[in-house]
Amino acid sequence: MTPPATFDQPDTSILSIRGLHVRLSRDGRPSTVLDGIDFDLDAGEVVALVGESGSGKSTIGLALQGLLPAEAQPEISGSIRLAGREIVGAKPHDLRAIRRSLVRAVPQDPMGALNPTMSIGKQLREGGLSADEVVEWLARTGLPAPQRIAAEMPHRLSGGQRQRVLIAMSMAARPRVLIADEPTTALDVTVQAQILTLLKDLAREHNTAILFITHDLAVAAELADRVMVLYGGRVAEVGNTTTLIGAPLHPYSAGLLSARFDLDSDRSRQLGTLSSEQRRARPNGAHCNYVTRCPLAGTDCAERRPDLVRQPDGRQVACFHADRVPDLLAQSREAPAWPEAAAGDANALELYRITKSFGSGGGLFQRPRQTQVLAGIDLRIQQGECVALVGESGSGKSTLLRIAAGLLPPDEGDVSWFGGVQPQVVFQDAVAALTPWLTVDEQIRDRLRPLGLSRAEQNSRIAAALELVGVDPALRNALPSELSGGQCQRITVARAVIVPPRLLLCDEPISAMDVSLAAQTLNLLGSLRRSLGMAMLFVTHDLAAARLIADRIAVLEKGHLVEIGEPDQVISAPQAPYTKTLVGAVPRLAS
Amino acid sequence: MAHPTELAPSTSSNFDWLRRVGWLERIGLAGVLAITLIALIGPLLLPYDPMLRVGAAYLPPGGSFWFGTDEIGRDLFSRVLLGVRYTWLPGLAVIGVSLLIGTSVGVFAGMVGGWVDTLLQRVVELFLVLPSTLIALAVVAALGPGLLNTMIAITIFWWPWYARMSRDEVRRIRARPHVEAARIAGVKGPRLMLRYLLPGAAPALAVAATLDVANIILTLSVISFLGLGLPAPAPELGAMTSRSVDSLTTYWWLPIIPALVIFLMSMLANLAGDGIRSALRGA
Numbered sequence: 088m089t090p091p092a093t094f095d096q097p098d099t100s101i102l103s104i105r106g107l108h109v110r111l112s113r114d115g116r117p118s119t120v121l122d123g124i125d126f127d128l129d130a131g132e133v134v135a136l137v138g139e140s141g142s143g144k145s146t147i148g149l150a151l152q153g154l155l156p157a158e159a160q161p162e163i164s165g166s167i168r169l170a171g172r173e174i175v176g177a178k179p180h181d182l183r184a185i186r187r188s189l190v191r192a193v194p195q196d197p198m199g200a201l202n203p204t205m206s207i208g209k210q211l212r213e214g215g216l217s218a219d220e221v222v223e224w225l226a227r228t229g230l231p232a233p234q235r236i237a238a239e240m241p242h243r244l245s246g247g248q249r250q251r252v253l254i255a256m257s258m259a260a261r262p263r264v265l266i267a268d269e270p271t272t273a274l275d276v277t278v279q280a281q282i283l284t285l286l287k288d289l290a291r292e293h294n295t296a297i298l299f300i301t302h303d304l305a306v307a308a309e310l311a312d313r314v315m316v317l318y319g320g321r322v323a324e325v326g327n328t329t330t331l332i333g334a335p336l337h338p339y340s341a342g343l344l345s346a347r348f349d350l351d352s353d354r355s356r357q358l359g360t361l362s363s364e365q366r367r368a369r370p371n372g373a374h375c376n377y378v379t380r381c382p383l384a385g386t387d388c389a390e391r392r393p394d395l396v397r398q399p400d401g402r403q404v405a406c407f408h409a410d411r412v413p414d415l416l417a418q419s420r421e422a423p424a425w426p427e428a429a430a431g432d433a434n435a436l437e438l439y440r441i442t443k444s445f446g447s448g449g450g451l452f453q454r455p456r457q458t459q460v461l462a463g464i465d466l467r468i469q470q471g472e473c474v475a476l477v478g479e480s481g482s483g484k485s486t487l488l489r490i491a492a493g494l495l496p497p498d499e500g501d502v503s504w505f506g507g508v509q510p511q512v513v514f515q516d517a518v519a520a521l522t523p524w525l526t527v528d529e530q531i532r533d534r535l536r537p538l539g540l541s542r543a544e545q546n547s548r549i550a551a552a553l554e555l556v557g558v559d560p561a562l563r564n565a566l567p568s569e570l571s572g573g574q575c576q577r578i579t580v581a582r583a584v585i586v587p588p589r590l591l592l593c594d595e596p597i598s599a600m601d602v603s604l605a606a607q608t609l610n611l612l613g614s615l616r617r618s619l620g621m622a623m624l625f626v627t628h629d630l631a632a633a634r635l636i637a638d639r640i641a642v643l644e645k646g647h648l649v650e651i652g653e654p655d656q657v658i659s660a661p662q663a664p665y666t667k668t669l670v671g672a673v674p675r676l677a678s
Numbered sequence: 679m680a681h682p683t684e685l686a687p688s689t690s691s692n693f694d695w696l697r698r699v700g701w702l703e704r705i706g707l708a709g710v711l712a713i714t715l716i717a718l719i720g721p722l723l724l725p726y727d728p729m730l731r732v733g734a735a736y737l738p739p740g741g742s743f744w745f746g747t748d749e750i751g752r753d754l755f756s757r758v759l760l761g762v763r764y765t766w767l768p769g770l771a772v773i774g775v776s777l778l779i780g781t782s783v784g785v786f787a788g789m790v791g792g793w794v795d796t797l798l799q800r801v802v803e804l805f806l807v808l809p810s811t812l813i814a815l816a817v818v819a820a821l822g823p824g825l826l827n828t829m830i831a832i833t834i835f836w837w838p839w840y841a842r843m844s845r846d847e848v849r850r851i852r853a854r855p856h857v858e859a860a861r862i863a864g865v866k867g868p869r870l871m872l873r874y875l876l877p878g879a880a881p882a883l884a885v886a887a888t889l890d891v892a893n894i895i896l897t898l899s900v901i902s903f904l905g906l907g908l909p910a911p912a913p914e915l916g917a918m919t920s921r922s923v924d925s926l927t928t929y930w931w932l933p934i935i936p937a938l939v940i941f942l943m944s945m946l947a948n949l950a951g952d953g954i955r956s957a958l959r960g961a
Contacts (some may be wrong), residue, residue, distance in 0.1 A: 494858065512862050520859040524877045534863045582863055 088649075101150070101263050101296050102128035107165035107175075109146055109155065109320075117160070120146045121318040122376075124165070125395070128264065131294040133287065135307030135410045137343070139601040146319075148266045150174070151298070152190055153182035170263050191257035191407040192266040193286075196247035201241040207252055208237030216259055220504060224255040230625065231287055247278035252338070258289050259453070265290070268300040276628065283310050283605050302601050305674040307442035308332050316340045319376030322395055326402025335416070336398065336409040338381050345419035346606035349675045350658055351630045357613065358606040358635070359419030363577045382415060383408040415468040422610075428617035431470030433505055435590045435622030436491060438466040441500035443486055460486045462646040463500070470589065473616055473623040474599065475633030475654075477669065478643035487643070488512075488594050488626045510590035511583035513612070515598060517576035527553075528563040531582045538586070552585040553578075556611060569646040573604045587619040594626050609636055630673050634658055699953045705948020710891075713943055716759065717766040726753035727912050728760045736929050738767070746931045748922070754931065757913035758939055764914045766943060768825060769894040773887050774830050779833070780840025781876075781883060788848030789871050799845070805838035811900065818906040825914075828901050832894060844888060847879035854878075881958040888951035894942035899940055915940050 109121040123144045128134055136146040146155070153174050155161035167174040170189050174182070194200045202210055211221040218237075225233035228251040241249060250270060257265055263286040267286060271279040284431040287310055290297045292300045301307055307314050309329065316323045316339060326489060332661040335341045342361035352358065361382055375381070375388040387407050395403040406412070468474050478484040489495040492512050504510060514520040521528060529548060535545045550560040556577040567575055576596065583591055592613060597605040613636050616623045627633050633640050634654040642650040642663060649663040661667045699707070716723075726732040731751040732743075739746040745754035787798040817831035818824075851857060852875065862872050899916025915936040922932035 411796060424894065492862065494862075510861070514855050515857060519855040522856045522860060522874055525873065527874075530860070532865075533860065533865045533869070537864055579859065582859075 094394060096344070099129050099184060100127040101170055102126075102298075103166075103168045104147075105166040105168075107147075107150065108163070109332065110162040111146070111149055111155070111159040113159065113605045117162070118199045120320050121150070124320075124322060126315065126322070126325070128298065130263065130296055131290060132313065133290055133297045133299060133311045134313045134315060135301055135311035136315050136317060137301060137304055137307050137340075139302055139603070141319075142317040143320040144302075144317050145268055148268050148300055149296065151264070151266060152186055152192060152360045153177060153179075154186075180350065188260060188267065189262055190264045190266065191260055191262040192268065193250070193253050193257050195269045195272060196582060197246060197253050197424045198241065200253055203241055205240075206237070207239055207241065207244070211237070211252075211256055211259065214256060214259060220259065224259045225252070225380075228252070228255045228287075229281065230255075245278075246274050247282065249556060250274060250278075250282055254282070254285060254289070254305050258293065258295070261293060262295060265295050265297045266300070268299060271306070276630075276667050278480070278671045279306075280674070286310065293528065303674070304332065304340075304347050304602070309674055316343070317413060321376055322403070323377065323403060324402065324404045324406075324540075326398075326404075327399070329399055330402055334413065336402070336404040336412050337377075337406045338383050338408070338412055338415060339377050341412050341419070341603055342380075343415050345416060346603040348606060348609075348632060348635055350670070350673055351675065352631065352635060353548060353592070354635045355420045356424045357610040359422040360603060360606050360610065361415060361419050377406075383411055426614055426617045429471050429620040431469050431620075434467045434503075435470045435472070435505045436466070436468040436510070437501070437503045438464055438487070439501040439503075440465060441487065441490055441497045441502070443483070443490065443495070443498050460646050461497070462488075464643075464646075464648055466641060466648065466651075468590065468621050468622045471620050472639070473625060473678070474651075475615075475625045475637035475640045476643055477627060477630055477633045477640055479628055479669075481645070482643045483646040484626045484628075484643050485594060488592050488624060491593050491624060505589045508589060510592050511588040513576075513579055513591065513593040513596050515595040517579045517596075518567060518572055520579050521575055523567055526564050526566055527570075531563075531578070531585055534582055534585055536678045544597075548585060552581040555615070556581040556586070557607075572600070575602075576600075576608055577611065580615070584615055584619060584621070587621060590622045590624070591616060592624045593624075595628070596625075597632060598628065605632070610624055612636060630658065630669055642669070683865055696957070698941040699956045703949050703953030703956055706946050706951075707953045709942075709946035710888075710950040713762060713766055713946065714770075717763040720759045720763045722746060724759055726756045728752060728756040729911055735865050738929075738940075739931050739935075745935050746929075748932055749925070749929075756934060758915070758936055759919065761913040761936060762939065762943070763812060764825070764912060765895055765898060765916070765940070766944055768829050768898060769891055770893050772829050773890060775829075775833050776836040777840050777883065777887055779846045780842075781835040781879075783837070784841040784844030784846075785848050785871060785876055785879065788845040788852065789875060795845070798841070802838040802845075803842045805835060806842070808835065808858040810835040811897065814897070814901060815904065815906060818901060818943075823906045827914075828898060828906065831901070832897055836890075836894070840883060840886070844879050844883055847882050851878040881955075884958070885951055885955040887955050889948060891947035891951075895940060895947070 104124055104126040107124040108119065110117050113122050114423050131508065136144045136147060137198060148164065149155050151167060151169065151174065155163065163175055165175060169185060172185060174185065202576050204240055208218065211224065212218065216224065221237050222233045225236050230236050230248060230251050236244065236248065244252065271282050274282065276478065283306065286297060289295065299307065299310055311328050314328050316337060318339045323339045324331060324335065324560045331340065332344065337343055338361065345359035348358055348582065374390065375393050378384045378388045381388065385408065393405045393407050395405045397403050417464050441461050441464040444457045444459045446457055466474070476484045476487065486495065490497050490614070491510070493502065493509050531549050531552065532545055535548060540548070549563060549599065553563060555562045558574055558577045562574070570578070596612065597608050600608060609632060615621070625633065625636055637654055639651060640654050640657045641648055642657070642665065644665040650657060650661065650666045657666060658670055661670050729752070733747050733749060733751050735749055735751045737747040743753050743755065747759060748754055759955050783798055787795045813835055814831035817834060818827050820829040821830065822861050857874055860870060865874060899919070902914045902916035903920035905920070918936040919933045925932050
């Protein structure tokens, strides 16, 4: 693995980014996505790029490959030198050569990156591998029976297998830099851990540098040598993983850490959240980009822009008030306790021997067959109690929620609600759960219509509900498209609780969220269910979130309830083998 | 818990939609407005009486007769100006009525579902499989020629397209999470239909209807061309083209100018349809 002859960089860095600015247009409006990035990547090094959606982390990955979307009319300036070759301003022909041999990417969605009409082996051979090499590379990614996999079509493989195929495909080209853009977010937790280990091993073995793009600090901690935290297109903090995670110096990294929860978090109180949620409009200019959310922001932050400053321990931080961040972290550990909960004896929800099957297939090449999704589920939720339903995709947990909500009839079995009143639901995708052409006010008001209140009474109820969920009542006349994702989620919660239901069903409400937003939503739902005395069914694939919010955890595996019990008992002493796998796969900060 | 500055709604301008519309499409939108204006106030602008002989026959375009004169010395410009009115306004009326009937049937079928939906779908298909122009001709022949009868004939085979489209749109929107969420929030009946379903179907219908203006104009012209539209002296553009097509080689302006105006109106309507599609894309 000697560098190519054109290699003219003096030091060990394989990738060197200097003063990178990128502007992209959306709907004809240009905005600055990357605002002066300086960064070096050494050969064989694994660096995690951490940031929330919109921070510009994926744009860095695309810029490195010369793949900024043309329809966004990218304007790029600065320099990206990859193994001595300049990427900014390079000709399409050179970029193709660079993408072929120097930089490869593992995408977020493995299915979209594979040709659905071609066998795996054939697709790998198109990259110039011989049939033997194909099998060898597939085997190297830990795929069992690589010969069989090579003969398969992509749709016959699981998500984890497809991701391994893509890793094999990328690594077989022996790139100098591998860009992995959230390669595990679409995968189940048990598979995530395996993919991370695989990437790490391959990087070491082949001296490939990995730029690992993620929004999850814990994933970064498991994998990376260094962490770079991005905020609003600028580097907030760069440093050695252990130092940065141990004692962050930028308020944004501190906020990410404090909001981050795992199986060791304190579940007797709310999660510490250090920042308010993201504003939609964030003009770049002569100020710290984080100023609108920062708890430490002073007048200087609004007037000048902090530069990256090297600290004594070698890391770099862009903050005027880095010295006050440790106090801030300590303060966040004293988050408020949960409000007092009211419980009752009656059952808010009773599911009795629920079974459900779906017919699938029936296509040209597939026999139609009935797949059993739920096999005789019994579940009771008491008034004021919260049960978390945990399982991987395909376990039937969302189907069970839809049956419990009365949206889907079970094949067999009974659903009964306390008082016969249909429960309210908080959906996974809050933006999709709001009607785009109706204002917040109109949508919430529709829940009050049956109550026969006067207009003035309705108005005050709506204002009160919005305040309860932490949304400025002045936003009542906004359309969903004018709000952030977090605000939309709060509004769907407001709509659900404005007439407090006996039972609130939550379908993966935090799975699409950044850590800080997820923490805020957990705090909100956890407080509301206690103060309003609602029972709750919380469907999630995230065991850590389930442990924090629920009084009991129910584990669903392939349509069977395999375990149910107190959260700490389920997690510290899991009985079912499946639960053990789930617990073992949750990434932990303190490892 | 929230920072005060984050709560201000983002200031989105009311003219954002215009950004998404290309300049050609803007010309289409402006052109459609201009044609409608001409159709409405056309009679006030006529330089000559379009029904009377005002000069020598077969005068070529130029001089005091911009588009020349026809076989009996009527001013072609005045006739075309009035012809825009007789072609454009019926076109809009047919679209409007077809939309009203089609959308009512379609949204109802889509929302109710079940056997009502199946029945209405079969009825709609019955209309759709009939050869449209032939049926229109038969209807006009049965009712007698005339503008109103022509419009009725076209509406009869035009509304089913909108019925099917709005029905499919409603079925599609009905499956979306926000409608499910609204149902859980207790919204039902006409309120669900008018506030939660119909506005979702409206953009697609608006685009289809604007694009159809051109088709309607052409169909109206075809029927007039075949001699079943407005009776003889009335200046309908299709009829004008048809009656003078024999003189194409000798007095070209007689068939060409009305035909060009039909072409221009169709093209502007198509561009406007594209413009509306672009404008609604981000909505």
